[in-house]
Amino acid sequence: MADRHAGESARQAGRMDRRALVRAAGSAVAGLAVGARGDTGSVAAESALLAPPCGLYCGSCDDFVHGICHGCGCSCGHCNGEPQARACAIRECSDERGVEHCGRCAEFPCTKLIAFCNDPIWFSHGVAIENLRRRTRIGTPAWLAEQAEYWSDPERLRRMLFLLAECKEREARASQSAPAHPNQ
Numbered sequence: 001m002a003d004r005h006a007g008e009s010a011r012q013a014g015r016m017d018r019r020a021l022v023r024a025a026g027s028a029v030a031g032l033a034v035g036a037r038g039d040t041g042s043v044a045a046e047s048a049l050l051a052p053p054c055g056l057y058c059g060s061c062d063d064f065v066h067g068i069c070h071g072c073g074c075s076c077g078h079c080n081g082e083p084q085a086r087a088c089a090i091r092e093c094s095d096e097r098g099v100e101h102c103g104r105c106a107e108f109p110c111t112k113l114i115a116f117c118n119d120p121i122w123f124s125h126g127v128a129i130e131n132l133r134r135r136t137r138i139g140t141p142a143w144l145a146e147q148a149e150y151w152s153d154p155e156r157l158r159r160m161l162f163l164l165a166e167c168k169e170r171e172a173r174a175s176q177s178a179p180a181h182p183n184q
């Protein structure tokens with residue numbers, strides 16, 4: 001997620017007030033309510049965008065909250081979703097293996113995923129493997145509903161946006177001497 005929007009998003013996150021956070025969380029949940037119906041086991045397209053193969057939840061990402069991205073792999077042509085997914089080694093690997101997400105892969109958790117989860121810059125990735133375990137256990141629709149409910153708390157979201165702003169600043173500093181890693 002290190003990109004040219006890094007500095008801009010960090011500033012936006014810093015400026016975001018509590019009311020804006022509540023609105024953002026509310027619209028994220030509204031978007032999910034349509035698709036994440038555990039009874040049918042199906043996940044509507046807009047909800048599936050928030051459940052990428054790596055185990056992150058895109059609904060808690062600052063790019064999503066600020067409308068810069070509609071979720072991993074979104075092909076609307078007007079957001080970060082598709083370019084980011086195209087450059088992602090985890091996405092490429094799960095596509096090649098034909099698994100919905102890494103939790104359903106025979107290699108889970110592979111070295112690549114462990115490294116992603118323990119990235120020294122992107123602390124926000126730390127939940128990925130445990131998210132995948134939970135998602136595998138309860139299924140993607142139920143997991144999405146659980147995540148939407150969890151992140152509807154504006155204080156939780158505010159703390160995540162704070163963390164992401166810090167991660168982006170660290171990535172910007174680290175990238176001054178080397179190109180960004182394709183997973184981010």
Ligand code: SF4
Pocket residue numbers: 001052053054055056072073084085088089090091183184
């Ligand atoms: S790390 Fe890869 S799979 Fe995960 S959200 Fe980012 S682009 Fe999508």
Ligand code: SF4
Pocket residue numbers: 089090093094097099101102103105106107108109110111112113
């Ligand atoms: S090998 Fe690793 S990165 Fe690839 S799909 Fe399996 S768990 Fe995911």
Ligand SMILES: [Zn+2]
Pocket residue numbers: 069070071074075076077078079080081
């Ligand atoms: Zn989009």
